[in-house]
Amino acid sequence: MDNTLQTKRDGIAKRLLWIIGIVFVLVVILVVALAGLMNGISGKDASASLTNASPTPTATATPTPTPTAANCAPEFTQVTVDRQGTAKVNPNFGAEVNAAIASGVEDPLRATALVDAGHSGLSLSIYAHQVGLLGDDQTTWPSYVEGNCLSQEGQRMYDKLDGAYHLQGVTFAVGEAPANGTNSGVNADGTYGVDASSGVGGDRQAIEITLPDGSKTWIMFRCGNPVFMGRPNLPTVPTDNPPPATTPPVVPPSDAKVWTDSVKKPSGVTPIPGAVIEPRPPAAANPAPVVPEATVPESTSQAPGATVPDPVRNIPAPATGTTPDGGTGSVNPAPVPGSTTPPVNTGDPGNPF
Secondary structure, X not given: OHHHHHHHHHHHHHHHHXXXXXXXXXXXXXXXXXXXXXXXXXXXXXXXXXXXXXXXXXXXXXXXXXXXXXXXXXXXXXXXXXXOOOOOOOOOHXXXXXXXXXXXXXXXXXXXXXXXXXXXXXXXXXXHHHOOOOOOOOOOHHHHEEOOEEOHHHHHHHHHHHHHHOOOOOEEEEEEOOOOOEXXXXXXXXXXXXXXXXXXXXXXXXXXXXXOOXXXXXXXXOOOOEEEOOOOOOOEOOOOOOOOOOOOOOOOOOOOEEEOOOOOOOOOOOOOOOOEEEOOOOOOOOOOOOOOOOOOOOOOOOOOOOOOOEOOOOEOOOOOOOOOOOOOOOOOOOOOOOOOOOOOOOOOOOOOO
């Protein structure tokens, strides 16, 4: 009885396992079928969307509007530079630097150079060449100007100059252009170039620009002209260098005389150019002799009260037997100390001699 019941239970369990297995297989088949159906629908929708979609737009740069008087930024408006008939890039550059300093503008030296570059296509080209952004061909600067404004090309160069001025290691300071540097200038037709030879004279106060490699270049206050060490390969043009100082010739007075007696002329004396040359007057043939003044030797001894003749003043000695004041009374002269001569009898009754 127990065996029969157990057998029935085992049969029921086997049938349940088969049923579960079949159901599992059917579920898997159903899932796979549904997945394929969904993929097919999605593919059709995707194809339809690609077919109906517009072409993918191509990215393009937005062009900068052509500068005109109406849309020109104030910093790019061109300002006519009155060079006052000189070779100066900007005769007012120093005044502009001082005004920027006085007004408290941040970084006034750098700012002044950039302001000048924005307001003049020629200055932009000159300062870009100075820091190595342009080659020595300076004939293309008119392309930086369109109408009364920097052109698109000019504005792009301005941005490069601004970037170069702010590179790490670039400094701006007040300094002095070197006396042995090479000055630059602008001739009457606007051609930028340099002096025929090195040498900078006059007031050399300048903005000293130190570049990243440590080299230096200068913009002079008096003119806005760059100064270089060495000579760039630029045309030779006039500059604002003052003419070299000359020593004016010495013009002697009309009555100046120069002796021709070379024997008595002091060594190294050169006659003044243009002076009247006259012979030295001849010396006298028989010059008068010079009579030396008579003197009394200091070693001469004389009796006390004696008078010595003075030949210079023509005073004779007193006569024998007279008093020193010229009287005629008898005088017994006092003996000379150390003398052995006996006294002379003068005829005095009281004198035994």
